[in-house]
Amino acid sequence: MALNWKLVIDSKDAAALADFWAAALEYEVEDPGALIEQLLAAGHLGADAVVEHRGRKIFRGYAAVRHPDDPFDKTSGVGQGRRLLFQDVPEEKSGKNRLHIDVHSAPGDLDGLVARLEGLGATRVREIDKGPAGRWWVMRDPEGNEFCAA
Numbered sequence: 438m439a440l441n442w443k444l445v446i447d448s449k450d451a452a453a454l455a456d457f458w459a460a461a462l463e464y465e466v467e468d469p470g471a472l473i474e475q476l477l478a479a480g481h482l483g484a485d486a487v488v489e490h491r492g493r494k495i496f497r498g499y500a501a502v503r504h505p506d507d508p509f510d511k512t513s514g515v516g517q518g519r520r521l522l523f524q525d526v527p528e529e530k531s532g533k534n535r536l537h538i539d540v541h542s543a544p545g546d547l548d549g550l551v552a553r554l555e556g557l558g559a560t561r562v563r564e565i566d567k568g569p570a571g572r573w574w575v576m577r578d579p580e581g582n583e584f585c586a587a
Contacts, residue, residue, distance in 0.1 A: 441517070441518075443501070443516075443520040443521065443522050444520070444521050444522070444536075444538075445521075445522045445523075445524060446521060446522070446523050446524070446582065447523075447524060447525075447526040447530070448523045448524065448525055448526070448580055449525065449526075449529075449580055450525070450580070451498055451499050451500040451523035451524060451525050452488075452490040452491075452495060452500045452523075453579065454500070454523045454578065454579065454580055455467075455500035455501060455502050455521075455523050456491075456500075457557055457558055457559075457578055457579050458502050458521055458523075458578070459502040460557050461540060461553075461554055461557055461559070461578075462502070462504075462540065463505070464502040464503055464504055464505060464519075464521075465502060465503055465504075465505050466500065466501075466502050467500070467501040467502065467503055467509070467514040467515060467516060467520075468493055468514040469494070469495060469496060469513055469514045469515070470493050470494050470495075470514070471511075471512055471513070471514065472512055472513040472514065473487055473494045473495070473496065474494070475512070485497070498524060498525035499522065499523065499524050499525070500522075500523050501515070501516065501520055501521060501522040501523065502516075502520070502521050503515075503516025503518065503519065503520045503521075504516065504518055504519035504520070506518075507519055507520075530580065530581050530582065533583065534582055534583045537582070537583050537584045537585065538584040538585075539573075539584065539585045539586075539587055540554070540584060540585070540586050540587070541587050542586065542587065547572065547573070547574070547586065547587065550586050551574050551576070551586050554576060554586055558578070558579040559576045559577060559578055559579070559584075559586075560576060560577050561574055561575075561576055562574070562575040562576055562577055562583065563575050571587065572587075573585050573586060573587035574586045574587075
């Protein structure tokens with residue numbers, strides 16, 4: 438039986454990075470507001486564990502995005518399919534990522550994709566051109582995590 442998974446990405450500002458990746462991938466930012474309200478009302482969560490971001494309550498130091506077509510839990514907002522979870526960590530990023538995301542353009546629209554990603558805050562690092570095998574860009578998200586636009 439295949440297993441469910443999520444990709445967890447360390448960050449300095451989980452909510453901001455979730456916003457970037459939601460826009461980049463055309464995913465939805467998860468809304469844990471209903472769950473947070475339940476936990477606060479029951480006394481299972483302290484107010485210091487919650488922050489407000491873009492008018493919604495979120496867990497301090499955590500934010501996630503999910504594919505808009507995948508199922509999700511209506512109470513928690515947690516996606517049950519393709520999902521990225523961002524978690525704040527105290528240490529700075531150091532070195533090259535050992536795992537990265539590839540974002541694929543519509544056929545023939547790599548330049549449009551790269552321009553859109555730059556408009557969201559990504560930066561180009563270098564272009565890779567493999568001739569007939571194709572070309573792509575190595576890019577960085579707003580926190581410096583490498584990814585490819587192909």
